[in-house]
Each structure stands twice: as structure tokens, then as C-alpha cells.
Amino acid sequence: MNLNTTQKELLNRWLNREADETDINAIKKDAELLAYIKISTATSQLQAPEFETEKAYVKLISKRNQPKVRKLFAYQNVFKYAAAITLVAGIYFLLQNKQNVIEVAYAQQTEVVLPDASEVRINAGSKLSFQKKNWNKNRLVQLKGEAYFKVSKGKKFTVKTPLGNVQVVGTQFNINQYDGLFEVECYEGKVDVSHNRQIVRLTPGKSVKLSPEGTLVISNIVREIPDWTTGVSDFEGSSLKDVLNELERQYNLKIDVEKDIDLEQKFTGSFNHDDLDLALKTICLPLKLSYHLTSDKKVTLHAQDKP
Structure with a gap:
């Protein structure tokens, strides 16, 4: 040509x-x-x-x-x-x-190396942006979605999300800000998390989550790295709505739910990112739901006692 x-x-x-x-x-x-x-x-x-x-x-x-x-x-x-x-x-x-923007589509994950050699692994359906100019003086990242950070030591490193901010110096942490959620997990170093006028400091093995009432609630974590980075989505007392949103992101599919299904009912468990049929069974069986999967990756959920 x-x-x-x-x-x-x-x-x-x-x-x-x-x-x-x-x-x-x-x-x-x-x-x-x-x-x-x-x-x-x-x-x-x-x-x-x-x-x-x-x-x-x-x-x-x-x-x-x-x-x-x-x-x-x-x-x-x-x-x-x-x-x-x-x-x-x-x-x-x-x-x-003058912005560097990385948008990750559904059913994908991407790893980015920032100008100071900090590493960010970005989950499906997420968006990360930063300005390269004067980076060493102003290490600022904006995130919508979920990402796992390994931050090189240096000046203050800030991650801004629509629901709260995170500040560190050199550490490893995960931020989940999907669908109105805001949760931060600390795996190394210290992490300062702020929401409105609330500020909490996390140490390794601690996490903080924004409650429906708008307060930051601290809890413990036992894993060494976020489960999603190993191809697994894990939930503890999460709403069915949040679980299905994550399933859509990881498999790039559309899920329709019948009106009589309670999307706020809680689910505790996990699903893998490499077997859609097994993932659907893992979610549906404990909640007594059935599903129909079409060839074009559309899923319909209905109560188990319905055809």
C-alpha cells in the first residue's frame, strides 16, 4: 500500500x-x-x-x-x-x-509501569490516568475501578477516586472503587485513606471499606495479594448485584435478572476467571437460582423453581 x-x-x-x-x-x-x-x-x-x-x-x-x-x-x-x-x-x-490514560476493557487486565518504576496492575473495566510532566514532584494518579499498586519509594504518592483518596510513600495496596464501592487493602508499608473529613491509617493486613452510612470501617485481611490478580474474584457478604457486576466485567457478558430476584441478598464465595459455566454455578447454586447462557454470551437468571 x-x-x-x-x-x-x-x-x-x-x-x-x-x-x-x-x-x-x-x-x-x-x-x-x-x-x-x-x-x-x-x-x-x-x-x-x-x-x-x-x-x-x-x-x-x-x-x-x-x-x-x-x-x-x-x-x-x-x-x-x-x-x-x-x-x-x-x-x-x-x-x-497532557494526560496519560489507560482504559481496560471487560475480560482484560493490564499492567502499567509508571515513570518512577512504580507498578500498577489494573482490573477489568477500570480507568487510570496521570500526568507524566513533573511526575517526581507530583506523583498523582486518578482511578475509576480497581487496581493493585506497588509504589516505589519517593515523594508522596496519591491516588484519587470519586469516593476517596489514598496517600502513601512506598508500599503495596489495592483499591476497589467499582459501582459505588470504596475499599482499600494494605499489603506493605502504611496507607492513609480519606473520605470527606475522615482519615484512617492502614498497616499491613488491614483494610478499610466505606459503609452505606458513609463511615470508614476497618477490618483484617489474611491473603498476601489481591485474589483478582491470580484469576479469582472473592466475596464475603457481598450483594448479588456487586457479584454479578464483577462477573460481567471479568467475562465481558450481559446478565439479565428476573424482577423477583433480590439483588441485595448476600453472597460469600468466589469464582474463577477462566470457566464461565463453573462461575455461574458457583454463584447460582447457593442462592437457589438457575441460569440460561446463550451462544452470544448473554445470561438470564431466574428462580430455581421456574423453568
């Missing part, structure tokens, strides 16, 4: 971070140029796979000296030009706002 002079100039400006809004609009409308990005991404890996949006994202980001991102596993890939157009527009937005 040969690009004309105009297309080459557009591509060069894009890769050199010199593209303006007019250039970006032109790229979005140029199917041939988008196809070139697709082919060049595949051939650079010395094989001829179909276009994978996540890999193209990592390659393009690396050309802009962005942080190292390693995709740990994925169950689905997207190969459509429409996705590529969204990708192009999205990266441009990030550069314009």
Missing part, C-alpha cells in the same frame, strides 16, 4: 505529536491511512495477524514515550475500523490534555 505525499505528511505529524485538529479530522476520514496503521502494526511483529486495537494502542503510545503497558490477558479483540477511529481520536484527546 502506497501513501501519497499528503497522507505521509499527516502520518509524520501524527507520530511526531505535531498534528492539529484539522489533521486529526483528516486521519479519521481516511480509511486508507487507517488501514496503513493496521498493516504496519501487524508487520512490525513479524507476523500477519488481524489488527488488534489494544496492540496498536500500545505501539502508538510507545512512539510518544508513554509509560510501559503490558497486556496480561484478553478474551476478546476488536478489529473494526470504527474502533481504530475511536482510538485515533482518543489518543489525540489525551495528548491535548
Whole structure:
């Protein structure tokens, strides 16, 4: 595939971070140029796979000296030009706002190495952002979803979430901020957690969770690392609604629940991330529920005494 002079100039400006809004609009409308990005991404890996949006994202980001991102596993890939157009527009937005943003799709997990060598493992359906400029002076990360942090020693390290903030110096901790939840677990060092005017300090083996009443409640943890990083989602007295939301994230599926099922009933147990049928049985049997799974990964839950 040969690009004309105009297309080459557009591509060069894009890769050199010199593209303006007019250039970006032109790229979005140029199917041939988008196809070139697709082919060049595949051939650079010395094989001829179909276009994978996540890999193209990592390659393009690396050309802009962005942080190292390693995709740990994925169950689905997207190969459509429409996705590529969204990708192009999205990266441009990030550069314009001088923000590094990593969004993790359902059924995936991603590991990111920050500028100070701190490591972040991000769970499915989560979003993490930070500003690389002056990072060593202002180690600030914003998180929506769940992530496990291994923070290198240095100046104060802050994670902001919609429901509360976490501050550390050098430590290992997990934050879960899915669906109105806010829970922090400390595995090493000390962690300061704040919500509104409440502040608590966690030491290894301690966790704190935001209660429905809006207070921070401390409890103990016995595991050495978060279960989700080993391919397991674990629950203790969690609502069925929260359990099903996690199942949707880990398997990238849609779950419909009949109206007579109480989504606030509690579930204690766990499910693996590599066997959907077993995961559904693990959840449904203790709660006396039945399920129907279609070939397009849609699940319907109903009471066990119904057909």
C-alpha cells in the first residue's frame, strides 16, 4: 500500500505529536491511512495477524514515550475500523490534555509501569490516568475501578477516586472503587485513606471499606495479594448485584435478572476467571437460582423453581 505525499505528511505529524485538529479530522476520514496503521502494526511483529486495537494502542503510545503497558490477558479483540477511529481520536484527546490514560476493557487486565518504576496492575473495566510532566514532584494518579499498586519509594504518592483518596510513600495496596464501592487493602508499608473529613491509617493486613452510612470501617485481611490478580474474584457478604457486576466485567457478558430476584441478598464465595459455566454455578447454586447462557454470551437468571 502506497501513501501519497499528503497522507505521509499527516502520518509524520501524527507520530511526531505535531498534528492539529484539522489533521486529526483528516486521519479519521481516511480509511486508507487507517488501514496503513493496521498493516504496519501487524508487520512490525513479524507476523500477519488481524489488527488488534489494544496492540496498536500500545505501539502508538510507545512512539510518544508513554509509560510501559503490558497486556496480561484478553478474551476478546476488536478489529473494526470504527474502533481504530475511536482510538485515533482518543489518543489525540489525551495528548491535548497532557494526560496519560489507560482504559481496560471487560475480560482484560493490564499492567502499567509508571515513570518512577512504580507498578500498577489494573482490573477489568477500570480507568487510570496521570500526568507524566513533573511526575517526581507530583506523583498523582486518578482511578475509576480497581487496581493493585506497588509504589516505589519517593515523594508522596496519591491516588484519587470519586469516593476517596489514598496517600502513601512506598508500599503495596489495592483499591476497589467499582459501582459505588470504596475499599482499600494494605499489603506493605502504611496507607492513609480519606473520605470527606475522615482519615484512617492502614498497616499491613488491614483494610478499610466505606459503609452505606458513609463511615470508614476497618477490618483484617489474611491473603498476601489481591485474589483478582491470580484469576479469582472473592466475596464475603457481598450483594448479588456487586457479584454479578464483577462477573460481567471479568467475562465481558450481559446478565439479565428476573424482577423477583433480590439483588441485595448476600453472597460469600468466589469464582474463577477462566470457566464461565463453573462461575455461574458457583454463584447460582447457593442462592437457589438457575441460569440460561446463550451462544452470544448473554445470561438470564431466574428462580430455581421456574423453568
